[in-house]
Amino acid sequence: MRSRIWLLVGGVVVFGVLVGFFVTRFLNPVPPQIAATTTSNTLQGRHVVDFNLTTVAAVGTAGQGNGEHPNWVGYLPTTYLKVPAGAVVHMTIDQEDGQTGLRNEYFGLVRGTVNDQMTVDGKVMGALDPSLAAHTFTIPDLGVSVPLEGVAGNAPANAMIVVEFNFVVPDKPGLFRWQCFVPCAAGTLYGNGGPMQTLGYMAGELQVG
Amino acid sequence: MSTPPTLARRLNEWGLLLGVIGAVIGFIIGFAVGTHAIPYSFDEDNSLGSDPGILLGYALSVVGFLAGMGFLNYPIGRLLGAKRPTEEDNAYMHGEGGGLTRYFRMTTDHKVIGLQYLVMILAFLFIGGLGAMFIRTELLTPSPTVANAQSYLTLVGLHSTLMIFMASAAIIGPFGNYFVPIMIGARNMAFPRLEALTFWLLPPAGLILLSTVFLGGFTTGWTGYAPLADQNVLGMDSYLIAFALIGMSIGLSGVNMIATIMTKRAPGLPLSRMPIFVWSVLVTSFLGALAAPALIAAVLMEVFDRSYQTTFFVPAGGGSPYLWENLFWFFGHPEVYIFVVPAFGLVMEMLPVFTRRPLWGYRVAVGGMVGIGLLSFVVWQHHLFVSGLAPSLRPFYMFSTELISVPTGIIYLVALGTLWRARTRFTVPMLFIFGFFFNFLIGGFTGVFLSDVPSDFTLHASYFVQAHFHYTIMGGEVFALMAAIVYYLPKMTGRTMDTKLLRFQFWAVFITFNGTFISLISVGILGMPRRVISYAAYLQPLNISATVFAYGLGLSMALFLGILLWEVVIKQKVAARNPWESLGVEWQVPTPVPLFNFDQVPVAWSLPYDYDTGKPAADFGPAVPAFSGA
Amino acid sequence: MRNRATAIRVVIIVWFILAVGGDVALAFGPIPPGQASDLASSESLTILLLAEIGWPIFSAVLAALFFTMVVNRTAPPTEEPSAAALRGNTRAQTAWIAGTLVVVLSLAVYGTVALAIDQPGAGVPSQASALAMPTSTSQPLEVQVIAQQWWFTYRYPTYGGIETPQLVLPVNQKIEFNVTSLDVVHSFWFYALGVKADAVPLNDNVVTATPTKIGTYRIQCAELCGLWHGNMADNTAMVVSPSDFAAWIQQETTLDAPIMKYLLPYSHTYEPSPTIYGS
Numbered sequence A: 001m002r003s004r005i006w007l008l009v010g011g012v013v014v015f016g017v018l019v020g021f022f023v024t025r026f027l028n029p030v031p032p033q034i035a036a037t038t039t040s041n042t043l044q045g046r047h048v049v050d051f052n053l054t055t056v057a058a059v060g061t062a063g064q065g066n067g068e069h070p071n072w073v074g075y076l077p078t079t080y081l082k083v084p085a086g087a088v089v090h091m092t093i094d095q096e097d098g099q100t101g102l103r104n105e106y107f108g109l110v111r112g113t114v115n116d117q118m119t120v121d122g123k124v125m126g127a128l129d130p131s132l133a134a135h136t137f138t139i140p141d142l143g144v145s146v147p148l149e150g151v152a153g154n155a156p157a158n159a160m161i162v163v164e165f166n167f168v169v170p171d172k173p174g175l176f177r178w179q180c181f182v183p184c185a186a187g188t189l190y191g192n193g194g195p196m197q198t199l200g201y202m203a204g205e206l207q208v209g
Numbered sequence B: 001m002s003t004p005p006t007l008a009r010r011l012n013e014w015g016l017l018l019g020v021i022g023a024v025i026g027f028i029i030g031f032a033v034g035t036h037a038i039p040y041s042f043d044e045d046n047s048l049g050s051d052p053g054i055l056l057g058y059a060l061s062v063v064g065f066l067a068g069m070g071f072l073n074y075p076i077g078r079l080l081g082a083k084r085p086t087e088e089d090n091a092y093m094h095g096e097g098g099g100l101t102r103y104f105r106m107t108t109d110h111k112v113i114g115l116q117y118l119v120m121i122l123a124f125l126f127i128g129g130l131g132a133m134f135i136r137t138e139l140l141t142p143s144p145t146v147a148n149a150q151s152y153l154t155l156v157g158l159h160s161t162l163m164i165f166m167a168s169a170a171i172i173g174p175f176g177n178y179f180v181p182i183m184i185g186a187r188n189m190a191f192p193r194l195e196a197l198t199f200w201l202l203p204p205a206g207l208i209l210l211s212t213v214f215l216g217g218f219t220t221g222w223t224g225y226a227p228l229a230d231q232n233v234l235g236m237d238s239y240l241i242a243f244a245l246i247g248m249s250i251g252l253s254g255v256n257m258i259a260t261i262m263t264k265r266a267p268g269l270p271l272s273r274m275p276i277f278v279w280s281v282l283v284t285s286f287l288g289a290l291a292a293p294a295l296i297a298a299v300l301m302e303v304f305d306r307s308y309q310t311t312f313f314v315p316a317g318g319g320s321p322y323l324w325e326n327l328f329w330f331f332g333h334p335e336v337y338i339f340v341v342p343a344f345g346l347v348m349e350m351l352p353v354f355t356r357r358p359l360w361g362y363r364v365a366v367g368g369m370v371g372i373g374l375l376s377f378v379v380w381q382h383h384l385f386v387s388g389l390a391p392s393l394r395p396f397y398m399f400s401t402e403l404i405s406v407p408t409g410i411i412y413l414v415a416l417g418t419l420w421r422a423r424t425r426f427t428v429p430m431l432f433i434f435g436f437f438f439n440f441l442i443g444g445f446t447g448v449f450l451s452d453v454p455s456d457f458t459l460h461a462s463y464f465v466q467a468h469f470h471y472t473i474m475g476g477e478v479f480a481l482m483a484a485i486v487y488y489l490p491k492m493t494g495r496t497m498d499t500k501l502l503r504f505q506f507w508a509v510f511i512t513f514n515g516t517f518i519s520l521i522s523v524g525i526l527g528m529p530r531r532v533i534s535y536a537a538y539l540q541p542l543n544i545s546a547t548v549f550a551y552g553l554g555l556s557m558a559l560f561l562g563i564l565l566w567e568v569v570i571k572q573k574v575a576a577r578n579p580w581e582s583l584g585v586e587w588q589v590p591t592p593v594p595l596f597n598f599d600q601v602p603v604a605w606s607l608p609y610d611y612d613t614g615k616p617a618a619d620f621g622p623a624v625p626a627f628s629g630a
Numbered sequence C: 001m002r003n004r005a006t007a008i009r010v011v012i013i014v015w016f017i018l019a020v021g022g023d024v025a026l027a028f029g030p031i032p033p034g035q036a037s038d039l040a041s042s043e044s045l046t047i048l049l050l051a052e053i054g055w056p057i058f059s060a061v062l063a064a065l066f067f068t069m070v071v072n073r074t075a076p077p078t079e080e081p082s083a084a085a086l087r088g089n090t091r092a093q094t095a096w097i098a099g100t101l102v103v104v105l106s107l108a109v110y111g112t113v114a115l116a117i118d119q120p121g122a123g124v125p126s127q128a129s130a131l132a133m134p135t136s137t138s139q140p141l142e143v144q145v146i147a148q149q150w151w152f153t154y155r156y157p158t159y160g161g162i163e164t165p166q167l168v169l170p171v172n173q174k175i176e177f178n179v180t181s182l183d184v185v186h187s188f189w190f191y192a193l194g195v196k197a198d199a200v201p202l203n204d205n206v207v208t209a210t211p212t213k214i215g216t217y218r219i220q221c222a223e224l225c226g227l228w229h230g231n232m233a234d235n236t237a238m239v240v241s242p243s244d245f246a247a248w249i250q251q252e253t254t255l256d257a258p259i260m261k262y263l264l265p266y267s268h269t270y271e272p273s274p275t276i277y278g279s
């Protein structure tokens, strides 16, 4: 009987290790989060913090998941952002990706930013021609949505469009998802598979507080 | 055996290892061919491979596994003109003298296969249950904590799909395979190799499904709705191949059972005297054989959608998401009766034993199950009441769905009739039977709200639905499964797990189960949709209550497994020959059951429920000591 | 319980109290999804009715199970029924089947009638309403729900086809929801209004409801649609007075001005462009 018990215990341990390994695949991986850089500026009586993101057509080995998908589009350095509560986020996005066009033209409108405006290469705009969009930066629960103009097909290599905008985050801490509304995942159905549905590429979380 | 074993037998002994080698070779060939030979541009930037590579790799790995196990030996041998196997070969394939090792190779003995099924089902149940614990932990808070939006959906998909796999075979697999031939006086199944195949499709299916976590997971849940499935990453391919394998297993098992029950009955056993459990298996087998092909067809279409960019389910390409929804639920609704009809049969089989009464209304019970079987093919669109498909058909599907409560009600009538004025023996299995009727009653009544179109507008796709089908599958089928395990283990293993602790275990599982799912019925009514990781804050208290009860439920299910392992594997507590004093023929044959069940097949058969006269179901002649009855 | 007849009587009385008590409690309790629209009221009435009919039957079966399983055990042995009675009783079986059939048939008839009243000509957009401003509150105002991965947007064809990310509805005005999707299958669930309709690409799913209570409500997606399905919810859907609604429309029209020239003309479904497999 003793040997049977040891056999059972051994079996349980092996099984437990396997299960434990499996479970780790589901745990929320603590992602490399980037925090906003604080500035001394204020806007509307709130502190302004800075973010600088870059969108690229292929993340290469810099992407999430140890370079599992080097050819996927994505935001760099990461899509996990952290800002202090109640701040004004001054977001600068270096847009290096080409024009794809929006599935729903409505997201060509700038909404939810300060004055409902964005600055594209220094030019103030309230909307973008939907067919020129490469990505959007959209936080649905905060009502923030900004279309990002794509680099024209005939532009020289390393061309880049700089989009800037400010938005206010709530005074209460919380976790807000954000995503892109341009079907930019080439080769997937409706352009909405792969990077559009994988955290760290075209989907991310904004942690407030 | 005095002669040295032949090469074929030696290979068979090492079948499992050869199977694994075959699977690896198959996967490599399939992956290479799929990746390089099929021109392909879809999602090609995935460093893990392409859809055709993964799909073909998995498909061929299953073929390789089965070939290694030895499933191709007989057909190919016969094609090449090999001799028919001798009696001795057959006995060997049946596991003669195999000891414990016969459980790890392909055998044609339905008793070995029944026990293999039992272990496999319990493993699926355990892993799926762990998934449920993880899900409930996540839902303690209204926003993501332990999982994230992505891993949570894969978790939900794995839990549900594994449990569906488990439930499709939970009763038919172990008990149908083990007892149907004995109950009908057959020495073997009609298609014993096919029967072995239905079991050996399960381990690859389970492993392939679990492998999805290495391929990015899938976000569609067990329903696999297209075109979301077309959009998913490689992890979806695991789901598709695994579900196709399960579909084949269900369908082939149905064919084998139908042929066995129709052609292998002992002389003197007409259909009208078959034990009620055999009837339930017969009905279920028709459901499986007729419904599973729809699933396999749908899965194949999805495979083509994903690998060749056909657009069966993509509207912009001329296809329709409704095509998947229709095919899937045409399978999916009969599937839920594949779960529960065998449970009805088992429960009605056990009730007379504990009430010491004949089964009251045997004929209406059979009619009820046949009625459920027939109706279950014409109700599937109740899953599509709010889908926008053919709204003018809704009254019909509402009517046909509600009609099912008539044959289901008959089962309750039969149970009440059998219990009426009986001095019931409250053994552990009887407790679980009571639990079955209690839970399934709630499952049935919640179903009425879902069958009615106006109330379904509110309840559809909410946690109400989730709680409803957990009441029928877990509260119904799994409770019947636990009753059957306690009841039949003495026959299947010669050992018993019937202890005092098991009574406590029943009450624990019964109370925590109801606590969990009454909480979930409530969150559903209050507006919580299924499969969400984030929910409205006002739903948190009820979710916490569900989680706390669910932990208790998990612990008490683990206790059941623990008692099972301890009593049967460790202590090896020897059981009485006929501990429940049943009249059924399965308790009249010796334990362990002889290799081919009957040395001499009885010819005089009656229904095994004559507890008022104490007459056993089959007359074994004077050699067997007369049974004492009640 | 010495006497079997007494036991039966006690069980019946207990059941009766439970059944009546439960039904009375149900009649006074709040029944989801509430009374915020005509459709919701009808649904909660249906749910109430099903519960009122179901509860006594449910408790009766439970009482019978309890009685047969538990009470018999302790009762002294009684005279054994005949062998035939032990094996069935045609009258009891016929009565049971007939009884359940009657209940089921009446439920089906009730459901069909309720459906016909709630959603006449369900699933098909009423052509008359398409772009014309409703002349009375009983004429439907068309609102389009566009589901996309992973946000709902709304179009108001009668107000120049403006599109908004927030749903605002005038109170006591019949609304015709035209639900469609731009990608995969979603489901538009406005719990308080009792509206649930799958959003299927290239398909127009129509539901009508008249909101009757001013307030702020939650809408959410009820069909698994991918990564952010769980977050495809919004707590800011509103039912407002007609004047507030007019003001809101005015405000949204101004906000939408820069994008209006780019929006596609209003249509019940929208073909994807340029290709279904991304760029």
Ligand SMILES: [Cu+2]
Residues within 6 Å of the ligand: A073, A134, A135, A136, A180, A181, A182, A183, A184, A185, A202
């Ligand atoms: Cu993008």
Ligand SMILES: [Cu+2]
Residues within 6 Å of the ligand: B332, B333, B336, B379, B380, B382, B383
């Ligand atoms: Cu169904």
Ligand SMILES: [Cu+2]
Residues within 6 Å of the ligand: C147, C150, C185, C186, C187, C221, C222, C223, C224, C225, C229, C232
């Ligand atoms: Cu959705």
